[in-house]
Amino acid sequence: MTDAPISRFLRHHYRHFNAAAVIDAADGYVRHLDGGGAMMITLAGAMSTAELGLSLAEMIRRDKVQAISCTGANLEEDLFNLVAHDYYERVPHYRDLTPADEHALLRRHMNRVTDTCIPEEEAMRRLESALVDEWTRADRAGERYFPHEFMYRALRSGVLEQYYQIDPRDSWMLAAAEKNLPMVVPGWEDSTMGNMFTGHVMSGDIKNVHTVRTGIEYMAELAGWYQATAATRSIGFFQIGGGIAGDFPICVVPMLHQDLGRTDVALWGYFCQIGDSTTSYGSYSGAVPNEKITWGKLGIDTPKYMIESDATIVAPLVFALVMGQ
Template sequence: MKETITSFIEKYFLHFNALSLLEAAKAYKYHIKNNGKMMITLAGAMSTAELGKILSEMIRKDKVHIISCTGANLEEDIMNLIAHTHYKKIFNYRDLTPDEEKSFLKKGLNRITDTCIPEEQAFKKLQKPIFSIWKRAQENSERYFPHEYIYQLLLENILEPYYNINSQDSWVLAAAKKNLPIVVPGWEDSTIGNLFSSYCIKKLFSPFIVKNGIEYMIYLAKWYQKESIKNKIGFFQIGGGISGDFPICVVPMLSQDIGLKHTPFWSYFCQISDSTTSYGSYSGAIPNEKITWGKLDKNTPKFIIESDATIVAPLIFAYILNM
């Protein structure tokens, strides 16, 4: 009989980080089965690493209920959707000289570890459609979050003629079809965020048409208040950085700053990180530290898997999906 990924993990992942992976996956399944909802946070370059191939299925199967991601992960999933076959793989990236790196720049190839994103086919192809969406909002005196503009592009099928992969493999498209809540803290440091800033500097747009980070926090706070009445809310963090730091703070903000003392703690916590435990590092902090900040309770199931998220996350998702 052919062995499944789930049975393989249960048979061989018995110690150390492998066991942490198994226990975190089991607890995730238990959390969802028992009326729980889950936030997933995406740092790093998980979209360029093509996590969308399995994350999209997690979204379709209602295993994810809200996402916090960097602006880069939001846009790079779309760039992969419209330009994947133009990407260039660099297998010897550790051996590249500064001159070779400079040559990639001259060719319009922006490197992320072993993958170069082509400026012409990805960034430039996205530039004109997103400009038209922003222009329409300005003309109508409308304001939207960064992810809502992307949702408009996708749901109005503006980008469909450019699809370059199976659209089922895009997590943002899957999220758009479900109108999944997304928060994108620090969006302005992304390529599209930089582009919008440049248009504002050139007086083509007003910054007002894009809702900001404070509004994202208010949006998240309202979502958490509403959903936590009936559901326990879990927190599954891929990597470190602002995509995780920003949303986890909503609980102490509600309970301490607003004074809603009965706000539930996050009911599950898992982080996949290659940042080892270190002094003063948030990404490298063990989960128990979050108890002191009012984010997690002492009894919250807590897991940390010190490994490469491009390996760990697909395995956990496959386990949750019973693949």
């Protein structure tokens, strides 16, 4: 692994503080997998718009990821980038934008995420069109699927292929669909596609609001997957950012222990969080890993790593180390 150029550079220069934590976390990740463990990655923030798929897709293909929890935004934004990349606009001077500048972007239907503007028509409406077909088909047949399953179905149908504007190998959602990767998308309603689905229910295009399975069913599905997997493999938790993408799935263990009395289910066997949230004033996303011991999520001996830095910079480096690049 150390013969690879990125890994060699990192191991030479990343020796202390957050830099050393990057190395330690990556080495711990590799040890966990080499010991037969499985890994869940959680994606918060706007990591898909940051094009994390450039590294995450390969991690999925190499079986370095066994499950993903992500926000509805990350689920859809990987596909927005897949079908509309050429229409995106970067605004490197975004800190200097005035309210009038922002309104001008609105009038052009360019939705800004930090320095990147997502085009509504080419990205959001293209994906909506494909998903409406899947939603209405399932609705009429009396079938129900999770949000990520609807997106898997749209990808597998090939209807979006005519719009691909990046190398498909750089889409982590395509890689996940090819693997049929287990996924959890808590709070999917808080996303562009979630809003659009609501609109189609309210307009009467979709008769059954329950056509898309959500929240509680996701937790039950996750509980089943966790128990089955943990019976033979230790499961690690690699958290990128904070929020519901991480908070929701990590609770599956105390739920199984405390609410179902299944205390024989193993705790998470590895934990790493990359984030820049302040560890104070009740900032749950910035809580140090040891706090999770008190909630029955991690054990005293669980390997724990905290990298206090920008995930858009750090996550690809950790993945490069894990893949020996």
